[in-house]
Structures are given as C-alpha cells and as structure tokens.
Amino acid sequence: MRKIDKYIGYNVLIGILMVLFILVGLFVFFDFIDEVDDIGKQQYGVWQAVLFVTLQTPQHIYELFPTSVLLGSLLGLGAMATNHELTVIRASGVSVLRIARSVLQIALPLTLLVMLIGETIAPAGDQYAYNMRSVAQADNEYISFQSRYGFWARDKNNFINIRTIQHDGGFGAIALYQLDDNLQLKSLVLAKSAYYENGVWQLRDVRRDTLSADAIRLETLEKLDWGAVLNPALIKSVIVSPEKLSLTGLYSYIKYLRESGQRDEPYQLAFWQRITYPLVSLAMIFIAIPFVFGSLRTVAIGQRILVGALIGIGFHILNQTAGNVGLVFNMNIIASALFSPILFVLLAIVLMRRLI
Incomplete structure (x- = not known):
C-alpha cells in the first residue's frame, strides 16, 4: 500500500509543481512587463525591476497554490486515469477515499510549507520590494x-x-x-x-x-x-494591502485599529481568509477527485485544464464576492470568510458520496 501511496503522491506532486511553476512564471512575466514602463525613472533600472518582480514571487506562490493544487491534482490523477492505472488500483481493492488519503499525504505538507512562506518570506519580500521601488523612483529630496x-x-x-x-x-x-x-x-x-x-x-x-x-x-x-x-x-x-500581510501583522494592525476607534472589518476578513487557507486547499483536492473518477476520466488533458481553471476562477469570484458582501452589509466576518471554502467542501463531499 505504501508503494501505491508513493506513486499517487508522486504523480500529484509533479502535477502541482508543474502547474505552480507555469502560473507563477506567467505572473512574474506580466509583472515585469508592467515594470518596463517605469524603467529609467530616476535610479530605477532593469536590475531594480528584476529584483522587484523576484521579491514578489513568494507572494504569487502563496496566492496561486490553491489553484495549482486543483489543476495539478486533475493533471496527475487524470493522467493515471487515462492510462487506466486508477482502474487497476481500484480493482485491487483500493477505495476512492484511500486514494484521496494518498493525495492528502503529499498535499498537506505542501500546504503547510506554502503557508510558512506566506507568513514569513512573502510579506517581508513584498514590503521590501515596494519600498525599494519607491525609493529608486523618487528624487533625492x-x-x-x-x-x-x-x-x-x-x-x-x-x-x-x-x-x-x-x-x-x-x-x-x-x-x-x-x-x-x-x-x-x-x-x-x-x-x-x-x-x-x-x-x-x-x-x-x-x-x-x-x-x-x-x-x-x-x-x-x-x-x-x-x-x-x-x-x-x-x-x-x-502600503501593503491587507491580503499581503501576515497573520501576526494583521492581528497587530487590527488591535491598533480597535484601540484607535477605526474600522477594522477589511483586515478581519483578510485575517480569517488566511486562517481558512488550508481549508481552501483541501476543498480544491476534494473537488478534483470526483471529477477525475467521474466525467473527466476519459477526456483530453486540455479539457481537464479548462474545467479546473473554471472551477478555480469560480471559487475565487465567489470568495471575493462573499467577503465584499459581508463588508457592505456588516455581516459576520468569520461567516463571510468561511462561506466559500465550506460550500466547496460540501460540494466535494456530495460528489464523493456518489462515487463511494
């Protein structure tokens, strides 16, 4: 059974890393294109632009990881389904839940690693990047x-x-x-x-x-x-936006806003969305598995990517909409942050039950 776990985990890991590399590479490329117009302002040159987009890479990894988990799981498990490997594994008595556990064994450590990046390297890199750019583009006074x-x-x-x-x-x-x-x-x-x-x-x-x-x-x-x-x-x-602050940074700033009598709801929302980050990654995994064993097991790789991209975009839009609606109508912040992840987890459970 360990060999099966390792084999499934290896395929999913390769899929996740490949998708993450491509997505982050695209975002870094577009970031650099945006910076080209500013090259030449005061002391801001090509090296400063390259350094700026490089320092933002950890933040892109943190933000794009849930989508990469979804697409990577679809690609890794989908390739195994296309090669009838999943069929053989299931015929040997391995349940869908056991396969999901194999995926989780590789996805959870990756999630924790990315969370650590998002709490340490990403906020510090973003802050330094924007400070460096502002100083380089400013005059001496x-x-x-x-x-x-x-x-x-x-x-x-x-x-x-x-x-x-x-x-x-x-x-x-x-x-x-x-x-x-x-x-x-x-x-x-x-x-x-x-x-x-x-x-x-x-x-x-x-x-x-x-x-x-x-x-x-x-x-x-x-x-x-x-x-x-x-x-x-x-x-x-x-000034770093709430979404790019660490949990400790958000907590400290929320405390300051409360003590000074200012509105802190946007920062509370960002805080709880960071808390629910592992739940989002789990939701992406549990959404991917039913599709692989269901309607996507025999379709081409391009269709899997399209379906995964649509699901990821739909989740992002729903998550942003729920948060903004909660802020506008003064709804419970925790409920606004948890609504989308819990909804997708429930949807995944319903789809999984149809396979068991």
Whole structure:
C-alpha cells in the first residue's frame, strides 16, 4: 500500500509543481512587463525591476497554490486515469477515499510549507520590494518607507506619517512634522483625515502646534492645505494591502485599529481568509477527485485544464464576492470568510458520496 501511496503522491506532486511553476512564471512575466514602463525613472533600472518582480514571487506562490493544487491534482490523477492505472488500483481493492488519503499525504505538507512562506518570506519580500521601488523612483529630496507604525515619507524638511487608508480614497491619522533649515522641529500638524485634490493635500480636523523659542502656539483648524511632492498613488503602492500581510501583522494592525476607534472589518476578513487557507486547499483536492473518477476520466488533458481553471476562477469570484458582501452589509466576518471554502467542501463531499 505504501508503494501505491508513493506513486499517487508522486504523480500529484509533479502535477502541482508543474502547474505552480507555469502560473507563477506567467505572473512574474506580466509583472515585469508592467515594470518596463517605469524603467529609467530616476535610479530605477532593469536590475531594480528584476529584483522587484523576484521579491514578489513568494507572494504569487502563496496566492496561486490553491489553484495549482486543483489543476495539478486533475493533471496527475487524470493522467493515471487515462492510462487506466486508477482502474487497476481500484480493482485491487483500493477505495476512492484511500486514494484521496494518498493525495492528502503529499498535499498537506505542501500546504503547510506554502503557508510558512506566506507568513514569513512573502510579506517581508513584498514590503521590501515596494519600498525599494519607491525609493529608486523618487528624487533625492523624497524618501519613503513603511514600518509597523504606518507609512513614513520625507519631503525636503517635512516628515509625514500616515497610519491608514480610508475606504473613500482618503487617508487617516496623519502626522506632519515640519523642520527648519537647522533640522529643528518648527511645527507639528495632526489631522484625522487627508484628501489629495488638484495636486494639493487637504488636511481635515487639524490641530497644529507651532514652536518658537519661548512659546508653543496651538491652533485648531477645520481644513488646512499642504503642497507636497507626495501623492496618493505612491502611498498606495508602498502600503501593503491587507491580503499581503501576515497573520501576526494583521492581528497587530487590527488591535491598533480597535484601540484607535477605526474600522477594522477589511483586515478581519483578510485575517480569517488566511486562517481558512488550508481549508481552501483541501476543498480544491476534494473537488478534483470526483471529477477525475467521474466525467473527466476519459477526456483530453486540455479539457481537464479548462474545467479546473473554471472551477478555480469560480471559487475565487465567489470568495471575493462573499467577503465584499459581508463588508457592505456588516455581516459576520468569520461567516463571510468561511462561506466559500465550506460550500466547496460540501460540494466535494456530495460528489464523493456518489462515487463511494
């Protein structure tokens, strides 16, 4: 029985790795094409573009792995079905559930490995990639970087800290430090929100502390205009989206948002979607097996790929729709995150029961 497990696992492993290599390669290629237009901006050259897309590769592996599990299982088991190997295995007394167990023995360790990549290498690589690109494309007077305290940027003698991106396109929790020519603090501006309009930052609900040699003057303003090189497009390209943060990063940021009285639902959704990542991979496996033993056992490889791609796209659309609907209608975040994986697992169970 161990030989059968190893043989099935080997075929599925080759299928998964082959599909993953092709999909990641395509995404990396398209990423590089997108970067070609930016080559030549300031210090951003070909090497920086190659480094940028390379650093994003771990994130692509994490995001594309569930789809690769589905397509790889269809290819590996489908090839065995085409060669009548699965028929022989089943005729020897091996059940469909036992074959599913053989697939799981190779898929689960791979899932755990990819999860580890997604929690360590991928977030760090993404953050470094965007920071590197923003610095390389900026002029000498403009430097930006991101930390766990939000987005920091320098515009000449001004330093700005932005903690959150709001859903209406604005930015929240703004701190602007203005220094004089001797790099001494001249004023501190705190704003609850900021919007970029007609090339000018408009700060709202502002408190400004102006420092002089013998006094500090406090002002409270409804609005305050601030002209800067910094623009929202650059900030949004540097700040990592919730989907690309690690579990620990999401947990820390959710805690900060709650303590500061801000909305944390998008980050909660991303957190629980990461929690359900193994369930998604299992759902892809259990969906693939009934199709291999059912209607796809005698069809060409191209048709298997097409069916697998359609299932993967359908799952992705449903998963995104369920999450967004949950956010819009203030539904339970955990239920929104679990809806699609559980639905696909139930569908797989129904299909599996028809084979047993």
